[in-house]
């Protein structure tokens with residue numbers, strides 16, 4: 001196994017269904033007994049889903065069906081922590097394994113190591129729960145191995161961890177090299193859970209306990225639950241990372257202007273545009289996401305026409321003043337919130353997404369009046385989805401790049417690049433809790 005890749009072992013489980021499920025499927029008519037540990041069962045399914053099938057964490061959560069919200073939250077935390085430290089924990093496990101265990105066993109061991117080294121779980125509980133998990137999931141022959149290995153990790157793991165370059169190990173090699181001189185700082189961001197950032201409706205009061213950032217975003221500690229905050233139901237605020245809130249701010253005064261939000265769900269930027277007084281048309285291709293977009297627009301008391309359509313094909317009846325293109329992207333900028341993304345994305349995904357981004361930019365041009373503005377934004381850290389797309393658009397022609405000025409970025413000067421792009425990563429504003437990775441640029445239709 002190479003370093004910095006998801007721990008895909010060469011050994012496969014003898015029972016193919018064990019590989020599919022991360023455990024043995026009950027035979028027809030043979031009901032599985034109710035799980036005595038739903039948290040670890042779900043965390044196991046999530047991690048196996050990422051490692052074996054490149055399945056998003058949220059997809060496994062959605063498939064899990066109804067369960068106690070506390071169990072669900074604990075499963076999410078355990079799985080996310082495991083994925084955050086997967087490279088360095090794999091490095092610790094490797095010399096302790098004489099043979100490659102089947103992938104589900106490796107996933108279970110990683111859950112155990114995460115509990116021992118990163119979640120302060122008492123050793124007897126960390127070891128015992130993983131041994132039980134293996135037994136429940138048809139992997140009892142590996143219970144002894146897990147017991148021995150995890151006890152050893154409990155004894156030696158912390159010292160071993162001290163000697164590792166975990167920032168390097170916990171990022172896949174292709175991303176590390178793509179991020180260049182920013183890689184170490186970005187990787188530090190991965191090790192921290194993202195705080196909760198709120199954008200406020202104009203005139204709204206922020207819930208107590210927040211830290212007001214220079215751009216107006218109000219920040220709360222990681223793990224704060226927005227749905228229980230006073231004012232949530234009334235749509236006084238919405239969750240939006242401080243960096244994600246910037247592209248709309250950088251559009252300037254949009255009051256009274258016609259603006260298309262071309263890739264709109266779940267609607268954070270639609271809400272911002274509406275709050276700023278724009279006449280917004282929000283386009284979303286996925287029906288299910290459009291439902292969520294409409295719900296959010298209603299809760300946030302925003303006004304926007306929402307249309308379920310393919311933004312590449314749909315055209316407005318008349319050209320508009322501005323288009324916000326928050327384009328589908330690799331989302332590598334959001335890995336603090338979605339550590340699964342780190343291990344799921346591959347270089348070829350970025351290439352395919354970049355082609356789509358070019359097509360969206362061309363579509364946006366068809367929607368704009370001459371002199372109209374395209375705000376191009378992606379929550380990606382990859383050059384191919386940021387500066388390279390702007391360079392490609394300028395080469396195709398029909399656009400002028402208008403750099404962001406120092407004044408426009410006065411509240412977040414650190415995000416202005418020499419070319420006048422907006423560019424952030426999780427290592428910025430480290431002392432304040434970091435921020436998501438974002439790229440934005442302003443193009444004017446000529």
Ligand SMILES: C[S@@+](CC[C@H](N)C(=O)[O-])C[C@H]1O[C@@H](n2cnc3c(N)ncnc32)[C@H](O)[C@@H]1O
Pocket residue numbers: 262263264265266267268269270283284285286289309310311312326327328329
């Ligand atoms: C990065 S997200 C947008 C986030 C949103 N702007 C916000 O701030 O809440 C991209 C969205 O584009 C949608 N999308 C993907 N392809 C699309 C297309 N061809 N036309 C319209 N929407 C599309 C996705 O379903 C997804 O909801």
